[in-house]
Amino acid sequence: MLEPTRRSKTAPARPVAVRDVGEVLRVLDADPVASCMIAARVQEFGIDSRTGAGELWSRGGPADSLCFSGANLVPLRGDQQALRAFADRAGRWPRVCSSVVGRQELALPLWEMLLPAWGPARELRADQPLLALARPAAARADGGVRRVRPDEIDRYLTAAIAMFIEEVGIDPRTGDGGRGYRRRIKNLIESGRAWARFEDGEVVYKAEIGALSRRTGQIQGVW
Known part of the structure; x- marks a missing residue:
C-alpha cells in the first residue's frame, strides 16, 4: 500500500514584533542605500503597524528574513522559503501595493511566486540600476532649481x-x-x-x- 507523499509546510511569515525594532534597524543599516525608504519609515514611525506606515514581516527573525508591505512590497532579506512565506501572506488578501521593488535577487523570485495570484505585471524591470553618490556632485548646480x-x-x-x-x-x-x-x-x-x-x-x-x-x-x- 502506497501512502501519499507529505508536503512539508513552509513556516508562515508573521508581523515583526515591536520588541525587535533594534534588530530590524541593524538589518536595514547593513544595506543603507537599498533599504533607505524602509529605514526612514522605521526611524520615524517605528514598526507598530497601527501607525499606518506599513508592516514588516519575518519568518524566523529579522536577521534571517525581512519584508516590508505597504505602498510597495519590498523584500529585504531571506531565502527561497522566506520568499514563499512572504508571497503566501501577500496573496492572502487583495493587493494593496502598487509595485514589488527591491534587490533583483529577491524581488524577481518574489514576483514569480505572486504572479499566479496577482496576474501579469504592468511592466517588469529586471535590470534597473540603483545609483549612489557618496560625495558632492562634480556637475555644476542649476541655480534655477x-x-x-x-x-x-x-x-x-x-x-x-x-x-x-x-x-x-x-x-x-x-x-x-x-x-x-x-x-x-x-x-x-x-x-x-x-x-x-x-x-x-x-x-x-x-x-x-x-x-x-x-x-x-x-x-x-x-x-
Missing part, C-alpha cells in the same frame, strides 16, 4: 502627476480622486524636500527627496 513653496502646490502637483503616470503607468488619483497623493506632495513641500525649476509659471524640472534616513537620502520623482 529651488525649493517649492507651499503656495505653488497646484502647479507642482500637475508635474508630479504627469511624472507618476509616465514612470509607474497608473494615475495616482485613482481610487480617492488624488487626495492621498496630494497629501503626500504637500508633506514633501512643507518639509522642504521638493525641488523644481519654474519657467513662465510652469514646472520644467522637478525632483524630491522621497525618503530620508539617518544615513541616506533617496532622490525620486525626477521629471
Whole structure:
C-alpha cells in the first residue's frame, strides 16, 4: 500500500514584533542605500503597524528574513522559503501595493511566486540600476532649481502627476480622486524636500527627496 507523499509546510511569515525594532534597524543599516525608504519609515514611525506606515514581516527573525508591505512590497532579506512565506501572506488578501521593488535577487523570485495570484505585471524591470553618490556632485548646480513653496502646490502637483503616470503607468488619483497623493506632495513641500525649476509659471524640472534616513537620502520623482 502506497501512502501519499507529505508536503512539508513552509513556516508562515508573521508581523515583526515591536520588541525587535533594534534588530530590524541593524538589518536595514547593513544595506543603507537599498533599504533607505524602509529605514526612514522605521526611524520615524517605528514598526507598530497601527501607525499606518506599513508592516514588516519575518519568518524566523529579522536577521534571517525581512519584508516590508505597504505602498510597495519590498523584500529585504531571506531565502527561497522566506520568499514563499512572504508571497503566501501577500496573496492572502487583495493587493494593496502598487509595485514589488527591491534587490533583483529577491524581488524577481518574489514576483514569480505572486504572479499566479496577482496576474501579469504592468511592466517588469529586471535590470534597473540603483545609483549612489557618496560625495558632492562634480556637475555644476542649476541655480534655477529651488525649493517649492507651499503656495505653488497646484502647479507642482500637475508635474508630479504627469511624472507618476509616465514612470509607474497608473494615475495616482485613482481610487480617492488624488487626495492621498496630494497629501503626500504637500508633506514633501512643507518639509522642504521638493525641488523644481519654474519657467513662465510652469514646472520644467522637478525632483524630491522621497525618503530620508539617518544615513541616506533617496532622490525620486525626477521629471
